Amino acid sequence: MSLLELDGVKVHFPVKKGILFDRTVGHVYAVDGVSLKVEAGQTYGLVGESGCGKTTLGRGVLRLVDITDGEVVFDGTDLAKLPEEEMRRYRRRLQMVFQDPLGSLNPRQNIESILSEGMAAHGIGKDQDERREKIKEILAKVGLPTNALSRYPHEFSGGQRQRIGIARALVLEPDVIICDEPVSALDVSVQAQVINLLEELQESLGLTYLVIAHDLAVVRHISDVIGVMYLGSLVEEAPSDALYAGPKHPYTKALMSAVPVPDPEVEDRRERILLQGDLPSPANPPAGCRFHTRCPWAQDKCAVERPVLTDVGDGHKVACHFAAEIEAGELELTRPTGIEAVVSTEAVASQEAEVEDAAPEPASKVPAQAPAPKGEDAEHEAPADEDGAPATDGDAAAAESADADADGDPSESGADADAPEPDASAKKAGRTA
Amino acid sequence: MALLSVEELSVTFTAKGRKDATAVDGVSFDVDQGQVVGLVGESGCGKSVTSLALMGLLPNKGVKIGGRAVFDGQDLLSMSPRKLRDMRGSKLAMIFQDPLSSLNPVVPIGVQVTEILERHRGLKGEAARKEAAHLLDRVGIPDPSRRLKEYPHQLSGGMRQRALIAMAVACAPRLLIADEPTTALDVTIQAQILELLKELVDQEGTALLMITHDLGVVAGICDQVNVLYAGRAVESAGRRELFAHPTHPYAHGLLGSIPRLDAPRGEPLSPIRGSINDRIAWADGCAFAPRCDRYTMECLTGTPELTEPRAAGHQVRCVNPVLPKSKAEVSA
Ligand SMILES: Nc1ncnc2c1ncn2[C@@H]1O[C@H](COP(=O)(O)OP(=O)(O)OP(=O)(O)O)[C@@H](O)[C@H]1O
Ligand SMILES: Nc1ncnc2c1ncn2[C@@H]1O[C@H](COP(=O)(O)OP(=O)(O)OP(=O)(O)O)[C@@H](O)[C@H]1O
Ligand code: SF4
Ligand code: SF4
Ligand SMILES: [Mg+2]
Ligand SMILES: [Mg+2]
Numbered sequence: 001m002s003l004l005e006l007d008g009v010k011v012h013f014p015v016k017k018g019i020l021f022d023r024t025v026g027h028v029y030a031v032d033g034v035s036l037k038v039e040a041g042q043t044y045g046l047v048g049e050s051g052c053g054k055t056t057l058g059r060g061v062l063r064l065v066d067i068t069d070g071e072v073v074f075d076g077t078d079l080a081k082l083p084e085e086e087m088r089r090y091r092r093r094l095q096m097v098f099q100d101p102l103g104s105l106n107p108r109q110n111i112e113s114i115l116s117e118g119m120a121a122h123g124i125g126k127d128q129d130e131r132r133e134k135i136k137e138i139l140a141k142v143g144l145p146t147n148a149l150s151r152y153p154h155e156f157s158g159g160q161r162q163r164i165g166i167a168r169a170l171v172l173e174p175d176v177i178i179c180d181e182p183v184s185a186l187d188v189s190v191q192a193q194v195i196n197l198l199e200e201l202q203e204s205l206g207l208t209y210l211v212i213a214h215d216l217a218v219v220r221h222i223s224d225v226i227g228v229m230y231l232g233s234l235v236e237e238a239p240s241d242a243l244y245a246g247p248k249h250p251y252t253k254a255l256m257s258a259v260p261v262p263d264p265e266v267e268d269r270r271e272r273i274l275l276q277g278d279l280p281s282p283a284n285p286p287a288g289c290r291f292h293t294r295c296p297w298a299q300d301k302c303a304v305e306r307p308v309l310t311d312v313g314d315g316h317k318v319a320c321h322f323a324a325e326i327e328a329g330e331l332e333l334t335r336p337t338g339i340e341a342v343v344s345t346e347a348v349a350s351q352e353a354e355v356e357d358a359a360p361e362p363a364s365k366v367p368a369q370a371p372a373p374k375g376e377d378a379e380h381e382a383p384a385d386e387d388g389a390p391a392t393d394g395d396a397a398a399a400e401s402a403d404a405d406a407d408g409d410p411s412e413s414g415a416d417a418d419a420p421e422p423d424a425s426a427k428k429a430g431r432t433a
Numbered sequence: 434m435a436l437l438s439v440e441e442l443s444v445t446f447t448a449k450g451r452k453d454a455t456a457v458d459g460v461s462f463d464v465d466q467g468q469v470v471g472l473v474g475e476s477g478c479g480k481s482v483t484s485l486a487l488m489g490l491l492p493n494k495g496v497k498i499g500g501r502a503v504f505d506g507q508d509l510l511s512m513s514p515r516k517l518r519d520m521r522g523s524k525l526a527m528i529f530q531d532p533l534s535s536l537n538p539v540v541p542i543g544v545q546v547t548e549i550l551e552r553h554r555g556l557k558g559e560a561a562r563k564e565a566a567h568l569l570d571r572v573g574i575p576d577p578s579r580r581l582k583e584y585p586h587q588l589s590g591g592m593r594q595r596a597l598i599a600m601a602v603a604c605a606p607r608l609l610i611a612d613e614p615t616t617a618l619d620v621t622i623q624a625q626i627l628e629l630l631k632e633l634v635d636q637e638g639t640a641l642l643m644i645t646h647d648l649g650v651v652a653g654i655c656d657q658v659n660v661l662y663a664g665r666a667v668e669s670a671g672r673r674e675l676f677a678h679p680t681h682p683y684a685h686g687l688l689g690s691i692p693r694l695d696a697p698r699g700e701p702l703s704p705i706r707g708s709i710n711d712r713i714a715w716a717d718g719c720a721f722a723p724r725c726d727r728y729t730m731e732c733l734t735g736t737p738e739l740t741e742p743r744a745a746g747h748q749v750r751c752v753n754p755v756l757p758k759s760k761a762e763v764s765a
Contacts, residue, residue, distance in 0.1 A: 189708075192702035221698065240698050
């Protein structure tokens with residue numbers, strides 16, 4: 001049996017309206033029926049774009065949000081139905097590492113206090129001395145100096161803070177660590193340090209990871225099995241290498257083709273599937289296949305019937321009615337995918353060759369007439385009508401903005417230095433003034 | 434002659450009661466007509482400050498700017514604010530990472546676009562509206578006439594970035610500066626936006642200064658690449674040359690530390706040790722020395738010069754560059 005098994009997990013957030021927010025007018029279908037298994041000592045990587053429900057799923061496993069439906073079976077026990085007191089015992093064994101290391105560490109607590117808090121709560125170590133010894137041991141494991149104990153979070157770099165977050169999980173001796181975007185807030189040169197650390201710790205401590213990330217390259221690097229999420233559910237799941245070698249779901253194909261590779265030779269030769277339109281809102285997901293509003297191969301059936309995740313052999317699962325036909329090249333494209341479309345039919349291949357003859361660097365066609373994605377939040381009412389809205393005076397705003405900046409805290413950096421295009425900067429001026 | 438030629442640009446923030454902070458410390462690079470030039474580096478290396486200095490958008494108090502930035506024959510850094518403002522929006526335009534904060538939230542997209550057309554191209558009324566719709570269509574915004582009436586919050590992140598690009602290219606600028614234009618976007622949307630930028634460069638001959646921390650984005654779009662470290666360019670070369678032969682230990686290390694989608698699983702990453710905070714001032718030596726595996730005492734005797742140890746035009750600021758082993762070394 002797997003250490004952690006999710007079966008049909010749903011997390012729906014009610015959307016409330018009314019003066020007292022007492023009327024439920026709909027739901028955000030953040031996680032909408034996810035089943036997956038995480039094997040002991042392995043890493044399951046969950047990948048998907050912003051808002052697809054990755055974090056919510058992770059929080060659901062820890063019962064930090066209420067699970068609407070489904071089972072979360074950890075070591076034989078269904079956590080979803082456990083009373084809160086009993087859940088507490090399991091919390092120690094399931095830990096989470098967060099994306100934003102600074103935001104998740106209390107700035108007023110020193111490292112010793114941050115790390116011993118959870119230990120005391122779970123009754124680890126008989127006194128603070130014993131806990132301190134344990135903490136020192138873990139700090140060494142995550143590559144932090146012992147003198148870190150008396151220091152505060154702001155005294156550390158981003159990578160070191162993430163090590164503190166990992167240490168905070170480790171002192172509780174968990175079985176499973178859920179890592180939510182463990183490296184996405186870190187500098188490129190520091191990401192590898194944390195990735196290597198996670199891998200070393202897994203090796204030496206036999207940890208099981210559920211890694212949640214939007215970066216497919218990171219996920220592929222550290223995961224044994226990868227699940228690809230789109231709008232609240234899994235569209236494909238496969239062993240890491242198999243997924244890379246042969247993605248079967250149209251969304252996975254597009255996602256994979258969109259990930260930039262730091263190698264011009266590869267970039268120039270890659271076949272790219274450009275998706276049209278945007279992600280629909282999870283409050284109003286499309287009927288049928290959730291991906292049908294953007295899928296280059298969508299058929300009539302796709303708008304009606306929701307495909308289920310099906311094993312197509314060797315542990316490769318895919319949720320698409322037409323995966324087999326697409327793979328065999330038997331299905332016509334129903335939407336353009338940009339010039340670099342990858343379809344294994346001769347017709348398209350020769351067409352591509354022609355274009356290449358015509359111009360060595362073919363200008364790609366970003367279709368101007370992309371069909372409007374359905375289900376995006378177009379229902380909003382405009383805050384004011386055109387005449388009623390205050391007009392901008394771009395130049396005045398820009399001048400004001402510059403002055404305001406000059407008076408502002410000079411230590412403020414990056415974000416604030418990103419002054420807006422002066423031609424449209426009334427908001428910025430208002431904010432900084 | 435290059436369209437933009439930046440020479441020894443430096444920006445120092447001076448504030449009372451604080452040590453002066455040099456954010457950009459002698460950056461030089463050229464951008465040719467129709468060329469895509471990348472400025473790549475980690476957070477805090479001075480990418481945004483460089484672009485803001487070029488656009489004249491840094492505060493005028495508490496900032497010291499040095500060097501030259503000759504654009505179309507004129508030095509942007511010493512130009513009068515009025516002249517620079519005319520230049521911006523007509524010959525020079527910029528797009529930012531966060532499209533929402535660069536758009537006015539209470540003004541419909543259409544009004545924001547037509548305003549630019551009125552001011553810089555003298556179009557009026559219906560003509561301006563028509564051109565605005567054409568521009569939105571040009572950048573791939575579906576149903577442009579409807580979108581023109583909408584407010585920024587009604588557009589998705591990708592649509593907002595498209596709208597911003599439409600505004601930036603409204604006056605057919607000769608140089609477009611894009612500061613992390615896709616960092617806030619999902620990768621499938623990023624691919625759309627990058628494709629759009631490539632198309633603009635190809636078709637309009639616009640030069641593009643692409644600022645990013647993502648070496649993958651650079652590999653896909655830039656002709657010429659400048660790698661920045663702690664406010665200085667440490668390596669610059671054509672994109673194929675740079676990625677095939679990263680020669681500065683930092684650039685070399687960076688490429689070895691990135692998980693690549695196409696790398697077989699299990700291939701270990703070789704991280705660079707420490708963080709960007711571990712550095713020395715360029716005036717004292719190589720800022721990368723505290724993190725560098727190759728450093729020698731020579732690295733601590735003043736700023737290393739730019740040399741071309743591997744190929745003509747491939748500039749490297751390092752006294753012990755990463756070069757193929759010579760025969761003598763191999764046999765020894
Ligand atoms: N407490 C909440 N109440 C209402 N909606 C929520 C809540 N938490 C999350 N959501 C919504 O659920 C959806 C999924 O969010 P989630 O944070 O899980 O996405 P994600 O995949 O982690 O995205 P990201 O990559 O941006 O972190 C989003 O549309 C989000 O707005
Ligand atoms: N107004 C300011 N006053 C003082 N220091 C500043 C100011 N703006 C930026 N800096 C500093 O200048 C350095 C360079 O900042 P910059 O914003 O150019 O970095 P960046 O390369 O764009 O980084 P990122 O990738 O995070 O956007 C940083 O150390 C920053 O703290
Ligand atoms: S089910 Fe239809 S819409 Fe969904 S991915 Fe498959 S082909 Fe595309
Ligand atoms: S100059 Fe010295 S310290 Fe700097 S990168 Fe080269 S070898 Fe390393
Ligand atoms: Mg998340
Ligand atoms: Mg920046």
